[in-house]
Amino acid sequence: MASRAIWKGQLRLSLVSIPIEIHSARNSGSRVSFRQIHGPSGKPVHYQKVVQGVGPVENEEILKGYETDDGDYILLEKDEIDAIRLETKKTFELVQFVDATEIAPIWFDRPYYVVPTDELAEDAYRVVRDALRKSGKAGLGQLTMRGKEYLCAIRPCGDGLLMETLHYEQDIRSADPLFSGIEDDAADEELLDVATQLIEKKTAPFDASAFEDHYAAALRDLIDRKMKSKKTPRASVGDREGRPEAENVVDLMDALKKSLKDSKGKSTRSSRSRKKAS
Structure with a gap:
């Protein structure tokens, strides 16, 4: 199935703007997934948005609420949120460059492919790619997608560019409370020498294809065997027309995706002031 862009806009480097698309680099379809089934009836389990004392509610009746310290909720209309004007909704500007190896793994979140x-747009795209490759740098900037502004790093990847969303500083928990109890004494020299030799012996170029998701493979094997067995319990969804309408029974993931999609608003130019990445 063809990849669908999750963000379209401009990659900007100083006065140069390059029209780009951003695609997820993750293949979510490779994972084994399950659907919850009601055992007694054999029917799929759906999710409803329910208010205590009211019952199921429609999407258009739902507002976003921010809980205060007093336990109250500040209610926000969708239009009020959409009116927040961020240049990063349509522009991914590279505002700083760092050595590609300087960003510790703990900061990385999700990978995305960036294409012209x-x-x-390809000529300017190649210039940026090759300049990053030659300098050994990664570009930093911010962009807004799916209702959230992300800190991002971009660097060469094969013939193209790879963008990785990064965690903000406040998103990462300090390791000090967990590591502070570990003694900082030097390791036993003989044990250290053996461990170092073992590491060197097992060192090889990274190749992701050398590793297999054994749990997923075992699940697929189990499913295959169950499918071939006539003794396997089965559930039939029955007449599709008998299913509840989508507007009344909402799958949780579909609802979240729709909410994120609906939260996108029109983009206009805003202040360029940003905190310097640290």
């Missing part, structure tokens, strides 16, 4: 939208 058309042939006219």
Whole structure:
């Protein structure tokens, strides 16, 4: 199935703007997934948005609420949130560059492929890619997608560019409370020498294809065997027309995706002031 862009806009480097698309680099379809089934009836389990004392509610009746310290909720309309004007909704500007190896793994979140939208954009795209490759740098900037502004790093990846969302400083828990109890004494020299030799012996170039998700493979094997067995319990969804309408029974993931999609608003230019990445 063809990849669908999750963000379209401009990659900006100083006065140069390059039309780009961003695609997820993760293949979510490779994982084994399950659907919850009601055992007694054999029917799929759905999720409803329910208010205590009211019952199921429609999406258009739902507001976003921010809980205060007093336990009250500050209610926000969708239009009020959409009116927040961020340049990063349509522009991913590279505002700083760092050594590609300087960003510790703990900061990385999710990978995305960045591609030019058309042939006219490819020349400038290649210049940025090759400049990053030659300098050994990663570019830093911010962009807004799915209702959230992300800190991002971009660097060469094969013939293209890879963007990785990064955690903000406040998102990472300090390790000091967990590591402070570990003694800082030097390791036994003989044990250290053996461990170092073992590491060197097992050192090889990274190749992701050398590793297999054994749990997923075992699940698929179990499913295959169950499918071949006539003794396996089965559930039939029955007549599709008998299923509840989507507006009344909402799958949780579909509802979240729709909410994120609906939260996108029009983009206009805003202040360029940003905190310097640290």
